[in-house]
Amino acid sequence: MLAPERQSRILKELQRYEAVRVTDLAAALGVSEMTVRRDIEALDGKGMLRKIHGGATRLTRLSAVEPGFASNSDLRPEAKEAIAQEALALVKPGMTLALTGGTTTYRLATLLNRVEGLTVITNSLKAAEALYQLQPADGSKVIITGGERTPSEALVGPVASAAIRCLNADICFMGVHGIDARRGLTSPNLVEAQTNSAFTASAERLVVLADHSKFNVRSLASVAELSDVDTLITDDGVSAATAAIFRPLVRTLRLAVIPPSRASSDWSAL
Template identity: 65%
Template sequence: MLAPERQARILKELQLHEAVRVADIAALLNVSEMTIRRDIETLDQNGLARKIHGGAMRLARLSSLEPGFLLNVDKALEAKLAIAAEALTLVEPGMTLALTGGTTTYQLAVALAAELDRLPNLTVVTNSLKAAELLYHQQGSSDLKVIVTGGERTPSEALVGPVARLALRNLNTDICFMGVHGLDVDRGLTSPNGLEAETNASFIEATSQLVLLADSSKFQVRSLAAISPLSAVDTIITDDGISAATADLFALRVPNFRQAAPHATAFHPSTRKSS
């Protein structure tokens, strides 16, 4: 687990508890207490938590932070990791990638950060603050380029609205990896946030290939705002938690439908392709 993930987990625990102990967090994350102390030091320096003897304390203003990303980053984590590992197999050196906001696309950013030596000359266009921050701090001596769209921040730590859409208007990407709130056979891709839906539609217009990253809880869900019809999707990557009937239904509608098994060996998930 990388430092940004550990620190997000510490902040999540501080949303639930006024204070946390180093020993408890170290045991929870299966890392050394020294590692957690360094994470708490970083949070303290960035004004996100207060370092105290033996642990960290919630800041009075922590409750005002937008909780969307932190509250969702650990949900269905094994499924998201498997989806990210499968998505990584589509990335080749020299590509220009788009990553939209969301916790599943964030896990792809984590996977990309670990493979930068194998994937040179990548350019990543993203409206995800968390993904951009992670890739920037993990790029080291690599030649990775990270382009952030700008825009209005959402609870899911994405940048949306007219500024983001304007930035995307003049860009072209090889693959867009997109996360969504809802995915329905009839209504297509949807979001509860109208500005996010419009921004994601701009991501689709700017890419040659749309790859949807959606865990099994997103299927047959309709949110308020439409992003695009299902016909815009080239590939769906999900986990093995959906029913066979649902998998068959969506496999008939997209050129490539993949299911990644959370407990499978890394980069070797099961795959179902539509005929």
């Protein structure tokens, strides 16, 4: 098992429990306690948990703290891949798509060479790079908005928003930091929230891509109300209770199924 996968599972346990023990983690992962300690030290260094004697504790998620692309890219990769595959089913040849920043929207970008004749508008540097490297030969093209770069490798601000307002998309695929039943889609970055609001207004349909950890998280700035969301795609790791709360608040809630070969390696409990 690679370090990113181990670390992702440690963080997943800290979503369920406020603290975890090195001995329990080592037994569940089938690795040595020294390996777990190294993983905890690495995550502590990234500011993603707090190392304590014999284990680790959860950090309180602050509403104005914006994680970087690198720190998020290793988290819940199976869920993000499943969500991206589900989103791809909504894409038809010849569409104009808007793609916001985020690690799940990035994964969707890596799949878009399977569909012909797309025009993709994006403020994500990572997504634009992935689309360029795919080099589709079917006339597909990428439009980058410009703007000020954020830790999540997105371009935001008045330049980005002005460019987005001049364009029209069939679907906007949006990544979010948090989804709150009362405050809707939220972001820790005020300027990115404004840019994503411009994306919402530019698209005929808003499709939100968010793994199960994003629910019941309220960040600093609201982007859009849940009533603006046409489709919310999450993974089947979301609890039945959470799905029941959010299903009536959007037009469509779709659960992406993580393949058994991947999902079976998740822990049932420590």
